[in-house]
Amino acid sequence: MHFWLFKSEPKTFSIDNLKKQPQQTTCWDGVRNYQARNFMRTMQVGDRGFFYHSNANPPGIVGIVEVVKTAHPDFTAWDMHSPHYDADSTPEHPRWFMVDVRLVEKFDRCITLDAIKQHSQLRSMQVARKGNRLSITPVTPAEWQTVLTLDNPRSDRSSR
């Protein structure tokens, strides 16, 4: 299993929107970048991802999702009324794909981009790099674990 980071602008689709979906599940449509698409095509059911709010105040990681369906054609690409319409993608030859994700957990508080950049173990995360624009990025197991300790700072003194 692998770890990922999914970006979304909360004005478009927030973690609270996901929470309200049936089964708290959504198809991650609208990705129109080849590198991000290729990452999605490698995802397996059971892979986990951070839900990241971009263009937010503050930007940061707000929760965890789980891949529940592997990549399948993004039908919004052939919907002329969709903002993500792409005339070069057809049902016969789909160009864009999406995975389905289910909400696992919404964090009590946002792990802000600022906190990520401040953290010696996290500042190398792709999302923290200057000029990063990829909406789907891989996360290493070490980064994953470190973010989880930030979500629950007391986990390292769980005896009390």
Next chain:
DNA sequence: GCCAACGTTGGC
């Protein structure tokens, strides 16, 4: 609203 960084497009 600004603008740096990046990906894509299209003329040549």
Next chain:
DNA sequence: GCCAACGTTGGC
């Protein structure tokens, strides 16, 4: 195949 122009992303 090069690269300038353009559109988009996303932090600030």
